Amino acid sequence: xxxxxxxxxxxxxxxxxxxxxxxxxxxxxxxxxxxxxxxxxxxxxxxxxxxxxxxxxxxxxxxxxxxxxxxxxxxxxxxxxxxxxxxxxxxxxxxxxxxxxxxxxxxxxxxxxxxxxxxxxxxxxxxxxxxxxxxxxxxxxxxxxxxxxxxxxxxxxxxxxxxxxxxxxxxxxxxxxxxxxxxxxxxxxxxxxxxxxxxxxxxxxxxxxxxxxxxxxxxxxxxxxxxxxxxxxxxxxxxxxxxxxxxxxxxxxxxxxxxxxxxxxxxxxxxxxxxxxxxxxxxxxxxxxxxxxxxxxxxxxxxxxxxxxxxxxxxx
Amino acid sequence: xxxxxxxxxxxxxxxxxxxxxxxxxxxxxxxxxxxxxxxxxxxxxxxxxxxxxxxxxxxxxxxxxxxxxxxxxxxxxxxxxxxxxxxxxxxxxxxxxxxxxxxxxxxxxxxxxxxxxxxxxxxxxxxxxxxxxxxxxxxxxxxxxxxxxxxxxxxxxxxxxxxxxxxxxxxxxxxxxxxxxxxxxxxxxxxxxxxxxxxxxxxxxxxxxxxxxxxxxxxxxxxxxxxxxxxxxxxxxxxxxxxxxxxxxxxxxxxxxxxxxxxxxxxxxxxxxxxxxxxxxxxxxxxxxxxxxxxxxxxxxxxxxxxxxxxxxxxxxxxxxxx
Numbered sequence: 001x002x003x004x005x006x007x008x009x010x011x012x013x014x015x016x017x018x019x020x021x022x023x024x025x026x027x028x029x030x031x032x033x034x035x036x037x038x039x040x041x042x043x044x045x046x047x048x049x050x051x052x053x054x055x056x057x058x059x060x061x062x063x064x065x066x067x068x069x070x071x072x073x074x075x076x077x078x079x080x081x082x083x084x085x086x087x088x089x090x091x092x093x094x095x096x097x098x099x100x101x102x103x104x105x106x107x108x109x110x111x112x113x114x115x116x117x118x119x120x121x122x123x124x125x126x127x128x129x130x131x132x133x134x135x136x137x138x139x140x141x142x143x144x145x146x147x148x149x150x151x152x153x154x155x156x157x158x159x160x161x162x163x164x165x166x167x168x169x170x171x172x173x174x175x176x177x178x179x180x181x182x183x184x185x186x187x188x189x190x191x192x193x194x195x196x197x198x199x200x201x202x203x204x205x206x207x208x209x210x211x212x213x214x215x216x217x218x219x220x221x222x223x224x225x226x227x228x229x230x231x232x233x234x235x236x237x238x239x240x241x242x243x244x245x246x247x248x249x250x251x252x253x254x255x256x257x258x259x260x261x262x263x264x265x266x267x268x269x270x271x272x273x274x275x276x277x278x279x280x281x282x283x284x285x286x287x288x289x290x291x292x293x294x295x296x297x298x299x300x301x302x303x304x305x306x307x308x309x310x311x312x313x314x315x316x
Numbered sequence: 317x318x319x320x321x322x323x324x325x326x327x328x329x330x331x332x333x334x335x336x337x338x339x340x341x342x343x344x345x346x347x348x349x350x351x352x353x354x355x356x357x358x359x360x361x362x363x364x365x366x367x368x369x370x371x372x373x374x375x376x377x378x379x380x381x382x383x384x385x386x387x388x389x390x391x392x393x394x395x396x397x398x399x400x401x402x403x404x405x406x407x408x409x410x411x412x413x414x415x416x417x418x419x420x421x422x423x424x425x426x427x428x429x430x431x432x433x434x435x436x437x438x439x440x441x442x443x444x445x446x447x448x449x450x451x452x453x454x455x456x457x458x459x460x461x462x463x464x465x466x467x468x469x470x471x472x473x474x475x476x477x478x479x480x481x482x483x484x485x486x487x488x489x490x491x492x493x494x495x496x497x498x499x500x501x502x503x504x505x506x507x508x509x510x511x512x513x514x515x516x517x518x519x520x521x522x523x524x525x526x527x528x529x530x531x532x533x534x535x536x537x538x539x540x541x542x543x544x545x546x547x548x549x550x551x552x553x554x555x556x557x558x559x560x561x562x563x564x565x566x567x568x569x570x571x572x573x574x575x576x577x578x579x580x581x582x583x584x585x586x587x588x589x590x591x592x593x594x595x596x597x598x599x600x601x602x603x604x605x606x607x608x609x610x611x612x613x614x615x616x617x618x619x620x621x622x623x624x625x626x627x628x629x630x631x632x633x634x635x636x637x638x639x
């Protein structure tokens with residue numbers, strides 16, 4: 001048995017953008033799929049916990065009740081727009097289907113709402129686009145289409161799983177600007193799941209960092225980037241080359257390999273790769289605790305990190 | 317500067333597209349007149365967005381793809397007219413590292429077999445025990461342990477698999493390695509390990525890299541000079557410092573401003589050119605400068621006349637009428 005997600009808690013308020021950052025296999029997607037109750041029962045189950053949406057525990061809903069939450073109240077945007085759109089349905093049909101089912105709209109009403117949505121996400125010539133198919137759309141256009149679908153029924157929460165990872169940088173910037181503007185304007189709560197710390201810096205209000213199925217640090221974006229209090233976060237920030245800094249002679253990687261989720265070490269999962277490791281780390285897993293108002297870290301040595309600067313050594 | 321190892325002259329690669337009976341034949345102009353030189357021991361970065369022709373350029377340099385026209389001169393030999401059996405011998409000197417180590421390693425072979433096979437095929441090392449010793453040496457060079465030799469690719473992590481891919485390239489004792497997005501499939505914490513490894517190997521073995529990537533921060537870190545491509549053409553060429561500090565082409569400037577920086581304070585203050593629209597189709601490229609429909613400073617001339625790649629400052633080339 002793999003504990004893909006182990007005791008993870010996070011929250012997001014209306015109008016707020018929260019990020020869940022971590023590397024492949026850390027459990028960030030599973031944690032979002034669980035909210036939608038989309039984890040296949042044969043593949044895995046939610047052993048414990050609560051998912052409170054507007055005060056209601058989604059885990060106690062019937063499948064039918066859950067169906068009215070999905071897409072209507074909570075929408076999801078996936079990384080690969082090509083595999084999440086239906087290739088044999090027209091763009092218009094994919095937008096109107098949800099509107100007719102969830103919002104009980106008449107076909108003509110649904111079509112005019114679909115036009116409005118395409119225009120809102122910046123797809124030019126929406127009238128003509130409505131009758132086209134996903135393969136007529138470029139990658140960026142498909143992702144806009146996914147956003148339009150997510151917004152269709154005025155959801156109050158959007159879960160965006162790596163929404164721009166498959167896109168080119170210039171298109172990434174367009175999509176992220178769009179998502180943030182829409183979320184603010186419509187008061188939608190947004191959870192962005194990503195492995196890219198740069199993306200998060202610009203667009204998130206608060207950040208949760210995950211490692212090996214647990215949240216290991218949580219803070220506002222401003223605080224996290226300026227004063228990371230977990231060695232993993234610090235390592236991630238230091239390992240990426242940055243365009244705003246002089247070129248470094250050498251990159252500072254996190255040594256070792258990401259953990260095998262089937263054979264996690266006792267104690268802190270990051271301990272084998274950690275430069276701040278002490279004896280206690282290999283025995284006892286540190287809890288996520290407040291280290292500063294609004295800033296949580298799961299590290300026995302979090303205090304020591306106060307002395308450490310993010311920007312590291314010499315440049316060339 | 318050291319001797320020229322590779323010279324690419326006016327490279328063109330068109331892919332024919334079937335359009336149906338009675339309709340005019342079309343072709344995708346994947347690369348349209350690309351020229352650059354690569355000096356021994358240097359790293360040349362090749363950046364651009366998907367579909368700009370950077371990967372096709374790499375494949376044409378290796379003659380994995382036969383160019384429609386143009387020349388590839390490697391160690392003084394023109395490759396495009398070389399007969400296949402001579403080309404095979406040349407290929408040993410030019411190796412490639414792919415983006416996806418999962419699909420470029422044979423899942424049924426152990427690491428030792430993967431590394432020993434080319435040694436045997438090319439007759440580089442004869443005798444089983446000599447080959448086993450060379451395999452161990454290669455593993456050591458890329459930071460793997462002796463016991464990794466017995467593993468299969470699926471028993472390794474992504475970073476370890478990419479190390480095997482690098483070891484396989486090194487096995488041939490190449491002069492040039494084409495690195496096609498070598499770190500973009502890896503986790504952030506592993507990317508820096510591989511970049512450092514590539515740099516160490518270059519210093520130790522005097523390797524020359526053609527480093528193809530879309531990540532501008534990684535390219536700046538590893539490259540001596542950088543080529544920026546857009547829709548099959550070179551937009552700008554310069555050394556690293558000039559390109560990143562004083563970019564001349566509006567496309568390069570837009571690309572640089574789109575790269576997110578992991579610092580919310582800086583990000584909030586940053587001015588940014590968000591490009592409108594998308595990369596047009598290489599089937600029907602725009603008239604004049606291929607960038608003009610998205611260019612924030614385009615003038616009338618840009619849609620009429622193709623800008624030549626000009627040396628605007630010493631060793632700094634750009635294809636823009638307004639540069």
